[in-house]
Amino acid sequence: MDVKHFQFEGHQIAYKTYGSGKRAVVLVHGLLFNQEMHGPLARKLAENGNFVITMDMAGHGKSDRPIDAFDMARYSHAVNRLLERLEISEAVVGGTSLGAGIGLEFAALHSDRLRGLLLDMPALERSIVGGAAVFTPILLGAEYAEPIVGLAARAMRLVPSKPFPYSVNMALDLMKREPRATSDVLKGLYFGRLAPPRSERMEIQAPALVIGHKWDPIHPLADAQELAEDLPNARFIEAHSVFELRLMPKRLTAEIVEFVDDCWKPRVVNDRPAAKVAGGAPVRRRGAAARAAATRRAASAKRNA
Numbered sequence: 001m002d003v004k005h006f007q008f009e010g011h012q013i014a015y016k017t018y019g020s021g022k023r024a025v026v027l028v029h030g031l032l033f034n035q036e037m038h039g040p041l042a043r044k045l046a047e048n049g050n051f052v053i054t055m056d057m058a059g060h061g062k063s064d065r066p067i068d069a070f071d072m073a074r075y076s077h078a079v080n081r082l083l084e085r086l087e088i089s090e091a092v093v094g095g096t097s098l099g100a101g102i103g104l105e106f107a108a109l110h111s112d113r114l115r116g117l118l119l120d121m122p123a124l125e126r127s128i129v130g131g132a133a134v135f136t137p138i139l140l141g142a143e144y145a146e147p148i149v150g151l152a153a154r155a156m157r158l159v160p161s162k163p164f165p166y167s168v169n170m171a172l173d174l175m176k177r178e179p180r181a182t183s184d185v186l187k188g189l190y191f192g193r194l195a196p197p198r199s200e201r202m203e204i205q206a207p208a209l210v211i212g213h214k215w216d217p218i219h220p221l222a223d224a225q226e227l228a229e230d231l232p233n234a235r236f237i238e239a240h241s242v243f244e245l246r247l248m249p250k251r252l253t254a255e256i257v258e259f260v261d262d263c264w265k266p267r268v269v270n271d272r273p274a275a276k277v278a279g280g281a282p283v284r285r286r287g288a289a290a291r292a293a294a295t296r297r298a299a300s301a302k303r304n305a
Contacts, residue, residue, distance in 0.1 A: 003062050006085050008078045014062035015055045015082060019046025023264045024091035026053045026079055028099030030121070032177060032185065034061030037170055037246070038095065041253060048257050053091075055082065057098070059188075065181035071192020076105035083113055092263050094118030096245075097219060101195050107204045108196040116263030117208035118256060120245060121219040122227050124195050130217025139186045142179035149179040167246055201230040208234035209259040211252065216242050235259070
């Protein structure tokens with residue numbers, strides 16, 4: 001698939017498309033990786049009648065780098081801009097880790113375009129300590145040892161990608177990153193919110209598939225389980241490990257394909273009174289949720305101005 005680009009707030013953002021049709025799915029990669037991590041899943045979804053879009057977020061892959069400050073909300077606005085460019089009114093949106101966070105922000109800020117949420121390895125409040133322990137040394141190395149890290153990255157870029165398996169290429173791409181771009185990405189996320197707060201998550205009415213796994217301090221299983229409880233129309237699946245979707249994807253890919261099929265089934269109009277959440281507060285219906293999302297978009301745009 002050929003890489004295409006579009007303009008977003010002064011940055012060239014790269015994306016690929018797979019398949020065709022009106023059933024749009026947007027897949028976003030994990031932090032410091034690129035859109036190739038979702039290539040196999042995108043192809044499988046396209047084979048099942050979906051129009052799939054993968055993106056390199058700013059500072060990643062073939063998109064512009066270095067960048068100015070990008071937080072989760074600004075990344076989600078980039079997804080929305082691409083949907084506008086492609087004249088797509090609704091899409092299933094999500095991805096892995098960073099991509100799951102962007103999907104949640106998209107749900108909070110652009111609910112009128114959301115058909116469903118695919119949230120693999122979400123990182124919420126419990127991930128703060130583990131994430132800081134892993135990414136702060138990376139940020140320090142990229143910021144204060146740039147000549148050494150940059151030299152190592154340039155050496156790694158001499159290693160070709162094509163002869164190696166998909167999973168090996170993912171690791172190589174990570175080691176080939178320019179330190180300045182890595183620093184810019186991490187600093188942007190440090191200064192923004194990690195995810196919508198629980199009060200906003202409980203208002204998201206779109207169907208959601210949440211995937212989590214054990215033994216990962218950056219993506220705690222408890223975060224994924226809590227998120228599935230917060231979202232009114234979510235289903236939770238426990239992966240066997242952090243590597244299952246990448247190395248042994250058959251089971252989870254089948255679940256994702258089925259979930260996307262369900263998202264695009266005709267909606268049933270429900271005239272019953274609003275459902276109740278913990279504490280007895282009514283869940284907002286789509287119209288009110290869209291108005292709330294518009295208010296949050298305006299606030300996010302003001303912060304990024």
